[in-house]
Amino acid sequence: MPDDAPSLASMSKAYDPSDIEDKWYAYWEEHGFFEADADGDADSHVIMMPPPNVTGRLHIGHALQDSIQDALTRIHRMKGDETLWMPGLDHAGIATQNAVEDDLREAEGKTRHDLGREAFVERVRAWKEEYGDLILDQKRTLGDSCDWGRQRFTMDEGFTRAVQEVFVQLHEEGLIYRGDYLVNWDPENETALSDEEVENEEREGHLWHVQYPLAGAEDESLTIATTRPETMLGDTAIAVDPDDERYEHLVGETAILPLLGREIPIIADERIDSDFGTGALKVTPAHDETDFEIGEDHGLEKITIMSPTGDINENGGPYEGMDRFDARDQIVEDLEEEGLLVAVEDYMMSVPLSERSEAVIEPLISRQWFVEMEPLAEPAIEAVRDGEIEFFPDRWANEYFRWMENIRDWCISRQLWWGHRIPVWYYTDENGEADPEQGYVVSIDQPEDGMVQETDVLDTWFSSWLWPFATLGWPEETDDLEKFYPTDVLVSGYDILFFWIARMIMAGYEFTGRPPFKNVFITGMVKDAQGRWMSKSLGNGIDPLEMVDQYGADATRFTLTLLCAQGQDIKLAPSKFEMGRNFANKIWNAFNVFGQFMDRDDAGVPVRDYQRERSFEELELVEQWMLHRLHTAIQDVEDSLDRYRLNEIAERVYDVFWRDYCDWYLELIKPPYGEEMEADKIALAAEIYETLLTLLHPLMPFITEELWWKVRPRGAGEACIAADWPSADDEQMDAAAAETFELIQEMISGVRGIKSDYGVGLGQEIEATVSVPVGDEALADTVRRYADYFDKLASVTDLTVEAGAEKPTASASVVVGRCEVFVPLAGMIDLEQERERLRGEIEEKETFLEGVEQKLNNPQFVNKAPDEVVERERQKKKDTTAELERLQDNLADLEAV
Numbered sequence: 001m002p003d004d005a006p007s008l009a010s011m012s013k014a015y016d017p018s019d020i021e022d023k024w025y026a027y028w029e030e031h032g033f034f035e036a037d038a039d040g041d042a043d044s045h046v047i048m049m050p051p052p053n054v055t056g057r058l059h060i061g062h063a064l065q066d067s068i069q070d071a072l073t074r075i076h077r078m079k080g081d082e083t084l085w086m087p088g089l090d091h092a093g094i095a096t097q098n099a100v101e102d103d104l105r106e107a108e109g110k111t112r113h114d115l116g117r118e119a120f121v122e123r124v125r126a127w128k129e130e131y132g133d134l135i136l137d138q139k140r141t142l143g144d145s146c147d148w149g150r151q152r153f154t155m156d157e158g159f160t161r162a163v164q165e166v167f168v169q170l171h172e173e174g175l176i177y178r179g180d181y182l183v184n185w186d187p188e189n190e191t192a193l194s195d196e197e198v199e200n201e202e203r204e205g206h207l208w209h210v211q212y213p214l215a216g217a218e219d220e221s222l223t224i225a226t227t228r229p230e231t232m233l234g235d236t237a238i239a240v241d242p243d244d245e246r247y248e249h250l251v252g253e254t255a256i257l258p259l260l261g262r263e264i265p266i267i268a269d270e271r272i273d274s275d276f277g278t279g280a281l282k283v284t285p286a287h288d289e290t291d292f293e294i295g296e297d298h299g300l301e302k303i304t305i306m307s308p309t310g311d312i313n314e315n316g317g318p319y320e321g322m323d324r325f326d327a328r329d330q331i332v333e334d335l336e337e338e339g340l341l342v343a344v345e346d347y348m349m350s351v352p353l354s355e356r357s358e359a360v361i362e363p364l365i366s367r368q369w370f371v372e373m374e375p376l377a378e379p380a381i382e383a384v385r386d387g388e389i390e391f392f393p394d395r396w397a398n399e400y401f402r403w404m405e406n407i408r409d410w411c412i413s414r415q416l417w418w419g420h421r422i423p424v425w426y427y428t429d430e431n432g433e434a435d436p437e438q439g440y441v442v443s444i445d446q447p448e449d450g451m452v453q454e455t456d457v458l459d460t461w462f463s464s465w466l467w468p469f470a471t472l473g474w475p476e477e478t479d480d481l482e483k484f485y486p487t488d489v490l491v492s493g494y495d496i497l498f499f500w501i502a503r504m505i506m507a508g509y510e511f512t513g514r515p516p517f518k519n520v521f522i523t524g525m526v527k528d529a530q531g532r533w534m535s536k537s538l539g540n541g542i543d544p545l546e547m548v549d550q551y552g553a554d555a556t557r558f559t560l561t562l563l564c565a566q567g568q569d570i571k572l573a574p575s576k577f578e579m580g581r582n583f584a585n586k587i588w589n590a591f592n593v594f595g596q597f598m599d600r601d602d603a604g605v606p607v608r609d610y611q612r613e614r615s616f617e618e619l620e621l622v623e624q625w626m627l628h629r630l631h632t633a634i635q636d637v638e639d640s641l642d643r644y645r646l647n648e649i650a651e652r653v654y655d656v657f658w659r660d661y662c663d664w665y666l667e668l669i670k671p672p673y674g675e676e677m678e679a680d681k682i683a684l685a686a687e688i689y690e691t692l693l694t695l696l697h698p699l700m701p702f703i704t705e706e707l708w709w710k711v712r713p714r715g716a717g718e719a720c721i722a723a724d725w726p727s728a729d730d731e732q733m734d735a736a737a738a739e740t741f742e743l744i745q746e747m748i749s750g751v752r753g754i755k756s757d758y759g760v761g762l763g764q765e766i767e768a769t770v771s772v773p774v775g776d777e778a779l780a781d782t783v784r785r786y787a788d789y790f791d792k793l794a795s796v797t798d799l800t801v802e803a804g805a806e807k808p809t810a811s812a813s814v815v816v817g818r819c820e821v822f823v824p825l826a827g828m829i830d831l832e833q834e835r836e837r838l839r840g841e842i843e844e845k846e847t848f849l850e851g852v853e854q855k856l857n858n859p860q861f862v863n864k865a866p867d868e869v870v871e872r873e874r875q876k877k878k879d880t881t882a883e884l885e886r887l888q889d890n891l892a893d894l895e896a897v
Contacts, residue, residue: 142548230324368411528542623665751790
């Protein structure tokens with residue numbers, strides 16, 4: 001063992017993850033196991049970590065996706081690939097600026113304006129240095145095997161240069177433009193947002209019906225319906241459907257805008273839905289997307305009536321200075337006083353909210369920078385359609401196409417201080433202030449003395465869409481870029497499919513001519529046990545670090561991977577992690593079954609190599625079966641890996657380790673108490689155990705590393721993290737031998753089941769008879785040959801094997817294939833006492849079943865209860881019915897005596 005390897009001197013009976021996790025992570029990192037070599041000859045395997053925000057703390061979604069990414073990374077490292085898992089951080093524009101502003105406000109009672117832009121940005125950078133790497137340290141706790149030496153930040157010098165180059169290139173291609181357009185405006189953060197940063201929420205609201213008097217026509221009016229009466233201050237027309245006979249005589253006339261008295265035209269437009277409200281629409285081009293389009297087509301004036309903070313501006317007449325929602329209430333009150341409010345309806349409406357501040361979005365005309373997206377989308381669509389990039393599961397490709405084929409231009413400018421300054425320079429006026437009317441120059445560096453740079457910054461996603469190649473040195477032609485790009489797989493949630501994944505694909509083809517990755521593995525999202533999104537307000541979040549403290553990193557990782565069925569959301573409760581912990585304990589304890597017989601030195605290392613040459617044919621049946629199960633499991637794991645079904649890998653390894661290796665193989669090979677295990681059995685048990693550890697290592701790296709070192713002596717530079725990935729060996733598989741063992745296995749399980757049904761202890765010695773088909777003496781000999789298996793695992797000390805044997809009186813039976821196993825009950829149990837017990841249990845089950853059926857026969861329950869509640873009751877009925885049948889069969893056996 002290397003001198004600097006962590007101590008293996010003692011092994012506690014109970015597994016304690018805190019004893020091993022820190023020591024092994026330090027060992028891996030110190031010895032450079034995570035590092036990738038761009039000069040290496042092996043094929044590369046690259047995963048780009050979705051860069052967490054510098055404001056962040058590791059949440060359960062990070063833990064899920066990191067568990068998947070680390071498992072894939074470790075597998076390919078063990079396969080011999082030059083493996084790179086690239087870590088890093090995102091500057092996260094709005095989120096980080098808000099976090100620092102909140103901190104500044106709480107600590108000093110100041111805003112960013114009190115500090116000024118330059119000082120505030122320095123404050124953010126200092127904040128990032130202090131807190132930004134915390135989440136990456138938390139990822140180390142989880143066991144992430146990233147190449148930490150390559151860590152990147154979206155605002156480091158090289159990355160910033162890449163962002164600037166991209167802006168200049170797109171502008172030169174005519175794909176970036178500036179203009180006054182209607183944007184999603186966040187009044188709290190005072191910035192424009194892209195469509196993807198807006199979340200729509202169903203809320204109860206109202207539909208106000210308001211009369212607009214007709215100009216020059218006494219006592220005549222036109223009634224419109226609106227959900228936002230405050231915006232009527234900016235109305236510049238009323239529009240109707242040209243085919244609506246109710247209003248065709250009014251087209252071309254004018255109406256009087258209530259409260260302000262301004263005359264506005266009545267126009268016809270095909271976009272008007274005559275069935276909504278009154279069929280007449282107030283047109284406010286400066287505050288509604290459809291109205292903006294109507295205004296453009298009809299040459300209507302655009303009157304902005306709100307300030308960037310959401311207050312009514314000077315165009316709002318008497319409502320100037322009021323908050324928009326206070327103005328709404330006042331306007332409704334004033335309309336009612338003037339007799340112009342006809343009716344108010346309750347109305348469910350979709351309200352747009354800022355993803356960051358949760359403020360209600362205000363459509364606002366603003367001068368912003370945009371990227372024309374359609375030309376960028378075309379090659380990205382074809383890449384997925386042609387299979388150059390594949391989605392797992394593939395149904396997400398349809399969502400990708402839906403968005404990409406209807407893509408809209410991207411508003412990339414943000415009115416923030418923290419972020420990449422847009423590389424645009426303006427001439428100045430006599431006061432030295434930027435004068436956009438004189439034009440601008442797009443340039444990374446200041447083009448002329450005296451010019452000033454654009455104050456807006458770029459959308460956070462404008463930098464992160466470059467992540468797969470800018471992290472590798474682009475636009476320079478680096479060795480890293482040549483070796484590690486394109487990357488292999490992106491692991492992400494579907495929540496950022498459009499924000500990030502689709503944009504990275506577009507950027508990859510636009511700036512490198514190649515895809516950023518070959519595969520996209522979309523995980524489900526983690527929700528609470530009731531299926532609700534986790535949030536601070538609900539208090540239903542699960543802190544993965546708390547789960548690590550309580551159950552260990554291995555248990556946390558394994559549980560999350562096991563639950564990650566491809567494309568399905570995960571309903572998670574903290575108690576689910578007990579399964580991972582129990583598995584870790586099982587793995588730990590399994591070692592002692594054979595490990596206690598290994599000769600060791602004071603450091604806990606085997607003093608001799610227990611590996612040996614052996615012949616598969618010479619092994620006994622359970623050993624052949626175990627090797628067959630092991631190597632078929634390796635095949636299954638490889639198949640699941642090709643399809644990114646990591647949960648299937650976890651299920652398969654769990655099954656072969658716990659059920660096959662521990663519950664059957666070890667139980668059959670371990671010696672009686674007080675006796676020694678044969679060297680050959682130790683050797684094979686250790687060989688299989690070591691292979692299982694390597695299979696399991698990517699999912700549970702810490703416990704497997706600890707135990708791997710205990711199996712046999714190791715040399716310098718070796719470790720489980722760098723062990724060879726197992727490969728299936730046809731010579732270690734024999735389907736016929738496995739089938740034979742599985743027949744015996746099923747018989748033994750049947751006997752154990754009978755014992756359990758009748759309350760007989762597993763260790764109680766019993767008799768049993770196996771009836772085989774008449775004439776099949778070979779089968780009878782096979783069963784007789786393994787009578788000791790029945791003794792070891794079911795305490796059958798007297799096994800009779802007979803062709804066509806009749807069922808003895810007072811016995812229970814189980815059918816296994818073409819055979820039947822009989823277990824005499826007389827003498828094993830008190831028959832009358834058991835009859836009474838069964839009758840009582842049957843009565844309880846019948847009463848319970850009657851209550852369940854009453855619920856299911858009640859139409860009110862079935863129609864009104866949640867679907868999952870009804871389904872639970874149906875499952876109860878099914879399970880109870882099956883249990884009743886089993887109990888009644890058992891009682892019938894006893895009453896026949």
